[in-house]
Amino acid sequence: MYPARFSYEAPETIEAAVELLGGARGEARVLAGGQSLVPMMKLRFASPETLIDINNIPGLAYHGADPDGTYRIGALCRHVDLEKDGDLGTLQPTMAAAAPLIADPIVRMRGTVVGSLCHADPQGDWASVMGALGGSVVAQGPNGRRSIPCVDFVDGPFQNVLEPDELAIEAFVPAPVGTRAGGYLKLERRVGDFATVGVAVSVEFSGTQVTRAGIGLTGVGASTICAGAAAEMLVGEELNGDNIARAAGHAAEMSQPRSDHRGSEAYKRHIVATFVTRILSSLQRTTQEVA
Amino acid sequence: MTSLFAAVTTETPVDTPIRRITVTVNGKQHTLDVEPRLLLAHLIRQGLELTGTHTGCDTTHCGACTVLIDGSPVKSCTMFAVQVDGHEVTTVEGLASASGLHPIQEGFRDEHGLQCGFCTPGMMLTAKALLDENPDPTEDEVRWALSGNLCRCTGYQNIVKSVLVAAARLRAKDNVEEDEAP
Ligand SMILES: Cc1cc2nc3c(=O)[nH]c(=O)nc-3n(C[C@H](O)[C@H](O)[C@H](O)COP(=O)(O)OP(=O)(O)OC[C@H]3O[C@@H](n4cnc5c(N)ncnc54)[C@H](O)[C@@H]3O)c2cc1C
Ligand code: FES
Ligand code: FES
Numbered sequence: 001m002y003p004a005r006f007s008y009e010a011p012e013t014i015e016a017a018v019e020l021l022g023g024a025r026g027e028a029r030v031l032a033g034g035q036s037l038v039p040m041m042k043l044r045f046a047s048p049e050t051l052i053d054i055n056n057i058p059g060l061a062y063h064g065a066d067p068d069g070t071y072r073i074g075a076l077c078r079h080v081d082l083e084k085d086g087d088l089g090t091l092q093p094t095m096a097a098a099a100p101l102i103a104d105p106i107v108r109m110r111g112t113v114v115g116s117l118c119h120a121d122p123q124g125d126w127a128s129v130m131g132a133l134g135g136s137v138v139a140q141g142p143n144g145r146r147s148i149p150c151v152d153f154v155d156g157p158f159q160n161v162l163e164p165d166e167l168a169i170e171a172f173v174p175a176p177v178g179t180r181a182g183g184y185l186k187l188e189r190r191v192g193d194f195a196t197v198g199v200a201v202s203v204e205f206s207g208t209q210v211t212r213a214g215i216g217l218t219g220v221g222a223s224t225i226c227a228g229a230a231a232e233m234l235v236g237e238e239l240n241g242d243n244i245a246r247a248a249g250h251a252a253e254m255s256q257p258r259s260d261h262r263g264s265e266a267y268k269r270h271i272v273a274t275f276v277t278r279i280l281s282s283l284q285r286t287t288q289e290v291a
Numbered sequence: 292m293t294s295l296f297a298a299v300t301t302e303t304p305v306d307t308p309i310r311r312i313t314v315t316v317n318g319k320q321h322t323l324d325v326e327p328r329l330l331l332a333h334l335i336r337q338g339l340e341l342t343g344t345h346t347g348c349d350t351t352h353c354g355a356c357t358v359l360i361d362g363s364p365v366k367s368c369t370m371f372a373v374q375v376d377g378h379e380v381t382t383v384e385g386l387a388s389a390s391g392l393h394p395i396q397e398g399f400r401d402e403h404g405l406q407c408g409f410c411t412p413g414m415m416l417t418a419k420a421l422l423d424e425n426p427d428p429t430e431d432e433v434r435w436a437l438s439g440n441l442c443r444c445t446g447y448q449n450i451v452k453s454v455l456v457a458a459a460r461l462r463a464k465d466n467v468e469e470d471e472a473p
Contacts, residue, residue, distance in 0.1 A: 008327035104439030
């Protein structure tokens with residue numbers, strides 16, 4: 001399968017990439033890991049006139065925490081970089097749980113976190129992880145930078161709110177209030193499959209008390225579902241069997257699954273509740289052991 | 292310098308943008324003029340006539356087209372040839388040396404790690420990247436590393452065995468070389 005013809009640019013600075021995007025007036029696409037874009041171009045779901053390969057821009061492959069605790073992921077940080085980072089489990093447990101579950105090992109070598117967010121696949125795992133963590137995407141355009149919260153970043157399947165002349169340069173998660181805990185569980189039929197159901201949970205604790213919480217759901221709606229309301233029920237409380245069951249039930253109600261070859265609507269809702277319960281119960285055990 | 296228009300189409304319109312790239316494939320440097328939409332898999336198979344790299348699904352699922360770029364496995368059906376400008380590519384043809392088969396190839400032969408052989412080049416290159424990084428993997432680690440490569444014949448058992456045997460032989464070889472070092 002051959003993509004349609006395009007011209008290829010490989011800028012070496014963010015500014016040059018932004019200028020090229022501006023000059024292309026909406027007819028260009030950014031190429032990051034290419035693990036979604038190249039298959040789409042081969043199927044001719046995408047036929048950009050110009051491809052702007054950002055892989056030669058130095059200094060975008062970073063991930064890590066600022067001194068103030070803000071966690072940043074550069075536009076060329078690959079899934080594998082997070083998967084292989086041994087410290088991630090302590091700093092960003094939800095991300096650490098999700099990274100090895102994205103696609104397959106070879107796709108993870110090239111695919112990027114920011115590219116996944118930009119791709120805005122309703123089945124994508126990172127959007128629910130970043131949603132649960134209250135993350136944002138930073139875009140750079142001709143007039144400077146702006147931050148867009150992940151919950152507002154996507155405005156439809158495979159559609160983000162970037163202007164045609166904006167490049168996403170990083171995603172970031174604000175510093176936790178207290179200690180960060182969390183997890184990601186994904187039901188898939190085989191390695192490399194998209195989620196039948198994916199559940200991201202992030203909880204911040206002061207001692208055993210919840211100070212902030214977020215839940216994101218993958219694969220159970222026309223887009224990623226941010227089940228913030230289910231998570232907020234936990235704030236100010238200590239986790240216990242009752243409030244965990246309430247949050248799990250609420251998240252399941254907020255999901256909008258459709259019956260398909262991956263399972264019935266009722267089954268998927270059940271999995272949402274089960275996964276929320278599993279993650280929160282394990283957090284309950286660990287926080288109460290520590291306390 | 293080779294022209295690779297033919298790898299894409301027999302007729303190349305005058306306004307087709309062409310890029311000149313320099314790439315090292317299995318240790319040999321090539322300077323090539325390529326159309327940007329030429330996929331790496333096609334550069335390798337049609338352009339350089341290295342047909343050991345297979346294309347199976349052509350949709351980024353099977354891993355038969357896996358090659359190493361600077362030592363990391365990549366599905367060559369999902370990358371453009373222009374992107375390897377300045378990089379090093381290893382295909383299955385680059386595994387064996389003048390002194391014989393690579394221990395990974397020997398492992399696959401001795402442990403019956405292949406039946407039809409279609410997935411084998413991708414399996415072996417993915418295994419090579421694993422063993423370069425982790426010379427003593429557990430069975431689970433081998434299965435995990437190979438989980439992006441599909442095989443429709445073997446049921447994977449013998450592939451995993453082949454990689455474990457190759458790992459043991461490579462370790463033994465390294466020890467001997469260390470002992471022999473002055
Ligand atoms: C077999 C297979 C299985 C997969 N399974 C999963 C899975 O289970 N879960 C999952 O979440 N994903 C999965 N994916 C998708 C994978 O995670 C991709 O890596 C990811 O969706 C896109 O990242 P990329 O860097 O490859 O982006 P690309 O393919 O390069 O780009 C994707 C889109 O985002 C745009 N874009 C990329 N970067 C930027 C930027 N910095 N600024 C502006 N626009 C940008 C591109 O123009 C394009 O429209 C799978 C892919 C494959 C091939
Ligand atoms: S041919 Fe490239 S992954 Fe199947
Ligand atoms: S040996 Fe036939 S596909 Fe693997």
